[in-house]
Amino acid sequence: MRKDRLVTFEFLSLCFITxxxxxxxxxxxxxxxxxxxIGLHGKEAGALIGLYSLSAMxxxxxxxxxxxxxxxxxxxxxxxxxxxxxxxxxxFAERFWTLALVRAVSGTGMFLIMASCMVMLVAIIPPKKxxxxxxxxxxxxxxxxxxxxxxxxxxxxxxxxxxxxYLLTACLFAPAALLVLTLRVRLVxxxxxxxxxxxxxxxxxxxxxxxxxRPVFSILLVNGIYFIVFSALFYLFEGFxxxxxxxxxxxxxxxxxxxxxVIRLFGGRIFDQFSKVALATTALxxxxxxxxxxxxxxxxxxxxxxxxxxGLGMGLCVPALNALMYxxxxxxxxxxxxxxxxxSMHLGMFIGPFFGSWIIERGGYDxxxxxxxxxxxxxxxxxxxxxxxxxxxxxxxx
Numbered sequence: 001m002r003k004d005r006l007v008t009f010e011f012l013s014l015c016f017i018t019x020x021x022x023x024x025x026x027x028x029x030x031x032x033x034x035x036x037x038i039g040l041h042g043k044e045a046g047a048l049i050g051l052y053s054l055s056a057m058x059x060x061x062x063x064x065x066x067x068x069x070x071x072x073x074x075x076x077x078x079x080x081x082x083x084x085x086x087x088x089x090x091x092f093a094e095r096f097w098t099l100a101l102v103r104a105v106s107g108t109g110m111f112l113i114m115a116s117c118m119v120m121l122v123a124i125i126p127p128k129k130x131x132x133x134x135x136x137x138x139x140x141x142x143x144x145x146x147x148x149x150x151x152x153x154x155x156x157x158x159x160x161x162x163x164x165x166y167l168l169t170a171c172l173f174a175p176a177a178l179l180v181l182t183l184r185v186r187l188v189x190x191x192x193x194x195x196x197x198x199x200x201x202x203x204x205x206x207x208x209x210x211x212x213x214r215p216v217f218s219i220l221l222v223n224g225i226y227f228i229v230f231s232a233l234f235y236l237f238e239g240f241x242x243x244x245x246x247x248x249x250x251x252x253x254x255x256x257x258x259x260x261x262v263i264r265l266f267g268g269r270i271f272d273q274f275s276k277v278a279l280a281t282t283a284l285x286x287x288x289x290x291x292x293x294x295x296x297x298x299x300x301x302x303x304x305x306x307x308x309x310x311g312l313g314m315g316l317c318v319p320a321l322n323a324l325m326y327x328x329x330x331x332x333x334x335x336x337x338x339x340x341x342x343x344s345m346h347l348g349m350f351i352g353p354f355f356g357s358w359i360i361e362r363g364g365y366d367x368x369x370x371x372x373x374x375x376x377x378x379x380x381x382x383x384x385x386x387x388x389x390x391x392x393x394x395x396x397x398x
Contacts, residue, residue: 009184010124011123011133014117015140017076020176021113022141024083025052026148027169032235032353034162038094048099048356049235053350055107056114056384062344064115065207065336069123069387072116073184079112080173080180087170090163107346118338120187122326128272130326135271135319142264146257147233149250159215176271207336215328215388220344222280223321224272225379227348229287229372232356240365246300252307259311264319276327277389279320284380286313288373295369328388 016067028049035045067075074380087105093099125133148169155165198380234253290309297303322341329337359368 008124010085010120010183011333013183014121015137017179018114018117018137018140020172021083021110021117021145022144022164023148023172024087024169025110026144027152027166029149029152029234029253030156030162030238032357033238035099040096043361044096045353045356046354048096048103049353049357050350051100051103052107052110053231053346053348055104057107057343057346057350059108059111060115060339060346063111064339064343067115067119067339069119069187072119072185073180075112075116076180077177079109079116080177082106082109082112083171084170087167090166095220111346114342115339118342119335120340121185122335130272130323132272134322134326138319138322139261139264141318142257142260146254146261149253153248153250156331205331209388210330210333210337211340213328214386216325216340217389218383218386218388219321219325219328220340222284222350222379222383223318223341224344225375226284226287226314226317226321227345228352228355229291229348229376231349231352232372233291233310233352233367235353235392236356236360236365237366239360239365241303243365244297244300246303249303252303255304255307256311256314260315261267263312263315271323275389276320276324277383277387279316280324281380283316283320284376284383286318288376288380289313291369291372291376295366295373301338324388 031049032045035048040048082105086102086109089102089105090095093102121137152162152165156162159165211220237252238249238342241252242245246252287310290306290313292307293302293309297306322338325337325341356368361369
């Protein structure tokens with residue numbers, strides 16, 4: 001496999017598969033209000049939203065080491081089958097424990113898809129184009145969050161209930177499965193033709209020691225904090241919009257994600273040309289400012305400009321963190337640490353809705369936004385102080 005090319009069939013296929021998979025996450029934009037509508041309280045609803053990420057998070061710690069290039073396509077197909085089944089199960093599951101089971105299986109399915117995707121991705125991207133590669137790949141991660149809230153706002157009045165939309169979105173796994181079958185054949189052929197053997201990651205104690213290296217741990221921590229804020233805002237924003245009298249709240253995310261996508265599509269090379277620590281720190285500071293503007297929102301006319309501020313801040317953060325993780329990681333741990341980034345993402349997406357719901361229940365949306373400002377700005381200061389980029393040269397200890 002040529003390592004100097006980024007835009008290949010394999011890379012584009014992984015991006016498209018990721019896009020279709022994340023559509024099945026972003027479609028749950030209104031899930032918090034749906035759960036409350038069927039009689040579940042705030043903490044129960046928050047727990048069910050977070051349970052998807054909790055099950056995936058556990059698997060990233062315990063099972064990601066078993067996913068390798070040779071079995072990744074089969075793992076992806078299994079995950080798609082599980083998620084398609086869950087899309088149908090929402091039609092019938094309305095009690096807490098049945099919904100909990102569906103959410104846990106959903107998290108398992110998404111783990112199998114995304115962990116396999118990441119193992120294949122780090123095997124095919126050129127080392128000199130990591131910033132641009134993760135920037136382009138992150139567009140596939142973001143685009144569903146731009147599209148699905150607006151699609152939900154448009155389709156829900158035409159459907160009897162949101163669960164029909166969940167089922168329709170699960171049908172997107174049909175074209176995704178065809179791509180995986182093609183990838184399976186191409187990857188097996190290409191790696192069989194490669195003269196260089198594929199290194200396996202050492203597991204157990206050395207892998208754990210790798211995670212607790214200062215640069216690696218600081219990136220994982222800040223990535224988790226980013227997704228705490230991102231997921232809490234995404235899943236709880238519609239309730240905030242109702243409380244503030246904002247119409248069509250889905251368009252907030254359309255604008256936010258649109259700005260993020262433009263930055264990552266047309267400014268992708270900045271992630272290779274500028275300090276990744278400075279980019280991530282600046283991004284977190286801008287995001288904190290956006291949350292502050294949201295808290296003091298004078299009226300609904302400001303909501304879309306504030307969404308653009310969020311898009312600027314959040315658009316710069318994740319590609320910089322992922323590219324930095326690739327560069328500070330020793331080569332044998334790159335696939336493993338890429339999946340640990342996914343673990344920290346799911347940890348953040350579990351904590352965000354659950355803890356955010358708890359804060360809102362006790363103090364309202366203003367208390368929640370104040371907490372989010374504190375966490376985001378604190379993360380910016382911490383990351384600047386840690387400066388994990390010091391460990392890039394030779395992937396040595398800082």
